[in-house]
Amino acid sequence: MTPQVSLAVAGESHTSQNTRLYRNILVALDSSDYANAAMRDAAELACMADAPVITGSHVYAAKLHDMRFRQMEGGLPEQFRQEQELERQRDVHDDLITRGLSIITDSYLDQAANECARLGIEFKRSSLEGKNYRELVRETxxxxxxxxVMGALGLGAIKGSRLGTVCRRSARRSAIDTLVIKNTARSIKEGPIVVAVDGSAKAYGGLLTALALAEGWRVPVKVIAAFDPYYHYVAFNRIAGVLSEEAGKVFKFKEQEKLHEEIIDSGLAKIYDGHLAVAHSIAEDFGVEIETELLDGKPHDAIEKYVRKVEPSLLVVGKVGIHADDELDIGGNSEHLLENADCAILLSMREYQPKIDVVSGVTTSWTHEAEARMERVPSFVRNMARMAIMRYAQEHGHTVITRKIVDEATAQLMPNHAEQAMGEIVAAYDAGELKRKPAADEVMRWSDDAVALLRTIEDLAVRGNLSMRAEKKARQEKSAVVEARHIKPFIDAETLDQPVAAELHWQAAALARLMRVPEGFMRERCKQSIENFARQNGHTEITLEVAENGLKLARGEMEKTMQGQNAPAAKGSCPFGFGKKAKNPQDAGQ
Incomplete structure (x- = not known):
């Protein structure tokens, strides 16, 4: 699995352009035309950054050569197989391996060092021994x-070669941005720069890098997004050929086909057009003008055709896309473009997540029912609530927010006490209590006893919460003074000196599992067991797994209780053994 690298803070809107440039660049060198071009373009990139450092690296396989020579000894001519001559040949070859390959490596690096010295760039050497791609990836x-930075081909290139094995293997395993040079006669700074976006953080990270380079080189940036509206049409027609008439009715083929056609024709186009709109917004923040174009077709094929038409000097893509999982080392479209694109390609591992309101503004819509549900939220917190719900929808892949999604987001994002407090805020807002500041004669006064009782709460946040609750209770009783009796219901006198247990956050799936327990005493008992289990094990959030473990403990406690009842439960007592037991048979009937 490739490690994740993020050099941008998610959600930031004005990252410094200089942070998108490259200060520490590793270049793979072997004196081939492509490696020399890679060194040239690495220098172009380094000249844009402050205090840049280029490290030239060459890997030589001394052990491999030594092993190969020993394997070939059996095929040497007769005169070389005499023991004395064979030992002499071994000494000669060992000397070649130990000194000769090192001299060759130094020569490759000397050439790069001279170029960096001419440009005033600091240069470092990295001579590595071992399997070429493995050692290069370890250093990377x-x-x-x-x-x-590496050339697409090395010294082993032949006619028709597009990508060497060392380049291919290294690019797949690299955990940092990787630039592959494919045109030895053209510098990447010539422009234009083409950026492909798909809504992923790595694609937007690549966009920021492209904007920084374009600003320094004064070249145009063209941003494209490609989607495939034809795949499902082909797939549904294939399905139609294998479904029986009865299966077609069960599957509701015609309805499904119509639904997909409508979604694909409008939905996908809107989503990918939204990615371009987000790219426009990002570019405006950095003061860089861009051109955008929406392409249809198999994404990598559509992008390849666009690249052939526009002839950019550099193509920038996210190394993995929006649908990547944690085990993926390179996305399918990026892999095709790495192989087939005719220009230099930058595989971006840097990440950038645009602000949620920028993304949602162009990709997310609300149903009328969801909007009506939001009207119940006070205006002073409505924007914050909308942002939280949009973020929840984005994380779960929704582009249309329904009332159900609003409720799901509320259940997951708001702990029980917060939801209750929000309900009280809504009620107060509806009653007009929050729409204006109270007049001087409306400010609640507190009795000395009430103040003393409130001050027993050390946590200032809790104290403020309880003071407002007490004032609310006093107002309900038409009292102009908050008395001790108004604050007492909100304070458990038996636990005033005990530390307050940390509030636990219930995930929606865990809440749904708890709701399957019969309402009433049993559900409350199970909830208590789950929360006790979470606190005992240091959990601050109750997931489905934590809930299941807590329920398992609750069932165990009930089973032990029931097994402990050796005699039939006395009349009037709880069958589960809770509550006071009768002291004698006569008391049982009372």
Whole structure:
């Protein structure tokens, strides 16, 4: 699995352009035309940053050569197989391996060092021994670099080759941005720069890098998004050929086909057009003008055709896309473009997450029922609530927010006490109590006893909460003074000196599981067991797994209680053994 690297803070809207440039660049060198071009373009990138450092790296396989020579000894001519001559040949070859390959490596690096010295760029050397791609990847992912630059082909290139095995293997395993040079005769700074976006954080991270480069090089940026509206049409027609008439009725093929056609024709286009709108918003924040174009077709094929038409000097894509899982090292479209694109390609591992309101504003819509549900939220907190619900919808892949999604988001994002408090706020708002500041004669006065009781609460946040509740209770009783009796119901006198247990956050799935327990005493008992289990095990959030473990303990407690009742329960006592037991048979009937 490729480690995740993020160099941008999610949600920030004005990242410094300089942070998108590359200061520590690793270049793979072997004196091939493509490696030399890689060094040239690495220098172009380094010249844009403050105090840049280029590290030139060459991997030589001394052990491999030594092993191969020993394997070939059996095929040497007769005169070389005499023991004395064979030992001499071994010494000669060992000397070649130990000194010769090192000299060759130094020569490769000297060439790059001279170029960096001419440009005033600090240069470091990295001579590595071992399997080429493995050692290069280990160095790349050492944490010392933010960009790997390499040629698409090396010294082993032949006619028709598009991508060498070392390049392919290294690009897949690199945990940082990787630039692959494919055109030895053209510098990447010539422009234009094409950026492909799909709504993923890595695609937007690549966009920010492209904007920074374009600003420095004064070249145009073209942002594209590609979607495939044809796949489902082909798939449904294939399905139609294998479904029986009865299966077609059960599957409701015609209705499904119509639904998908409507979604694909309008929905997908809207989503990907929304990605371009977000890109426009990001570019405006940085003061860079961009051109956008929505492409249809198999994404990598549509992008390849666009690249051939526009002829950019650089193509920027996220290394993995919006549908990537944690185990994926490179996305399918990125892999195709790495192989087939005719220009240099930058695989972005940097991430950038646009502000939720920017994304949702162009990709998310609300149903009338959801909007009506939001009208119940006071205006002074409505924007905050909308943002939280939009973020929940985005995280769960929804582009249309329904009333059900509003309720789900509320259940997951708001603990029970917060939801209750919000209800009280809504009631107060509806009653007009929050729409204006109270006049001087309307400010509640507190009795000394009430103040003393309130001050027993050390937590200032809790104290403020309870004071407002007490004032609310006093107002309900038409009292102009908050008395001790108004605050007492909100304070448990038996636990005043005990530490307040941390509030637990219930996830929606855990709440749904709890709701399956019969309402009343049994549900409350199970809830208490789950929360006790969570606190005992250091959990601050109750997930479905935590809830199941807590329920398991609750069932165990009930079973033990029931097994402990050796005699039939006395008349009038709880069959589960809770409550006071009768002291004698005569008391049982009372």
């Amino acid at each position: 992912n050492s944490g010392r670099y933010d960009l790997l």
